[in-house]
Amino acid sequence: MDFMELAVAEATKSQTERPDAPKVGVAVAREGLLLASAHRGELRQGEHAEYTAIERKLRDAPLSDAALYTTLEPCFVRARPKRSCTEIILDARIRQVFIGIEDPDPVFSGRAIQALLQASVAVHFFDRGLQDKILDLNANFVAAAQTVGIGGEPAPHDLRQPRIAAVPATRQIVHLLQRKPEEIYSLTPGQFEELICDRLSEMGFDPQLVGGTNKPDGGVDIIACPRAPVAFPFLLAVQVKHHRIPSIKTGPSAVKDLQAVMLHQPFNVGLIVTNTTFTPDAKWFAMQRPNLVRLRDITDVTRWIKGDFLCDEEWREIPEAIELRPGLVIPVPGVVRDA
Numbered sequence: 001m002d003f004m005e006l007a008v009a010e011a012t013k014s015q016t017e018r019p020d021a022p023k024v025g026v027a028v029a030r031e032g033l034l035l036a037s038a039h040r041g042e043l044r045q046g047e048h049a050e051y052t053a054i055e056r057k058l059r060d061a062p063l064s065d066a067a068l069y070t071t072l073e074p075c076f077v078r079a080r081p082k083r084s085c086t087e088i089i090l091d092a093r094i095r096q097v098f099i100g101i102e103d104p105d106p107v108f109s110g111r112a113i114q115a116l117l118q119a120s121v122a123v124h125f126f127d128r129g130l131q132d133k134i135l136d137l138n139a140n141f142v143a144a145a146q147t148v149g150i151g152g153e154p155a156p157h158d159l160r161q162p163r164i165a166a167v168p169a170t171r172q173i174v175h176l177l178q179r180k181p182e183e184i185y186s187l188t189p190g191q192f193e194e195l196i197c198d199r200l201s202e203m204g205f206d207p208q209l210v211g212g213t214n215k216p217d218g219g220v221d222i223i224a225c226p227r228a229p230v231a232f233p234f235l236l237a238v239q240v241k242h243h244r245i246p247s248i249k250t251g252p253s254a255v256k257d258l259q260a261v262m263l264h265q266p267f268n269v270g271l272i273v274t275n276t277t278f279t280p281d282a283k284w285f286a287m288q289r290p291n292l293v294r295l296r297d298i299t300d301v302t303r304w305i306k307g308d309f310l311c312d313e314e315w316r317e318i319p320e321a322i323e324l325r326p327g328l329v330i331p332v333p334g335v336v337r338d339a
Contacts, residue, residue, distance in 0.1 A: 015041030020144035071100035110188035
């Protein structure tokens with residue numbers, strides 16, 4: 001039985017209390033056997049599908065070895081005394097969650113996913129074809145959520161504030177991408193930023209997120225400097241570009257924007273990282289000032305996910321030799337290209 005498809009089928013049965021309410025389906029399974037399925041409003045108007053499945057249908061069942069399949073990222077916060085679906089999942093000790101699409105509300109997008117990952121819950125994502133079905137089914141909800149906030153319930157004030165935050169651990173995402181590289185397109189933009197932070201940390205940098213997804217960041221998503229003391233320290237500015245569709249390329253505007261930041265801020269090196277590729281124009285603009293902005297695409301990110309940070313490709317902006325004046329060509333120490 002395909003529990004992802006079952007969850008989508010449950011979502012189509014949702015009894016929504018208003019046209020822009022989400023249509024959500026859930027399945028709970030253990031070792032290939034279905035324990036329960038549910039949809040929004042199944043037993044009572046407005047009740048969330050996760051609540052119906054876990055609290056109503058499986059209240060006394062041990063679920064520590066069960067997997068939850070839900071078409072929408074679980075709600076992250078609700079007005080008390082109600083508990084969020086994220087809390088319900090964690091309280092049930094479910095250790096594996098499959099999610100269709102992330103919360104479309106920019107305030108909450110990715111927050112439940114991050115909370116699950118931080119609690120050592122393995123998070124996976126539905127196949128892209130099923131994700132498209134879920135988006136089509138929830139077109140009204142997506143449009144409304146991106147405008148007014150989920151369910152008309154405004155987020156607590158502190159969730160809307162710009163932030164400079166310490167980077168949370170993202171090893172669950174790294175392990176997922178090592179097994180299923182294609183899942184990189186299913187990450188939220190915030191998760192991708194945190195992934196790049198994690199990889200920079202593994203390289204020996206001390207990175208910090210700036211601003212946060214969908215919040216002002218001054219043209220820079222991450223700042224970093226070498227963690228270990230060095231004779232000539234430097235400050236790195238990173239812009240991160242995430243695309244849902246692999247064929248979408250990052251264009252020259254990203255390069256121009258970061259170049260402008262580099263000229264007016266005390267950064268020494270600029271880096272643009274994308275989970276797809278760059279357009280020819282973007283590459284051309286970057287090559288005009290290779291000492292200012294460097295580009296890293298999905299090939300580089302894939303290497304980083306595998307822990308390969310010392311590939312010769314990381315030296316591609318460094319020339320083998322420099323012509324200081326006509327006839328005076330100086331080899332750059334340590335740079336040797338393979339023939």
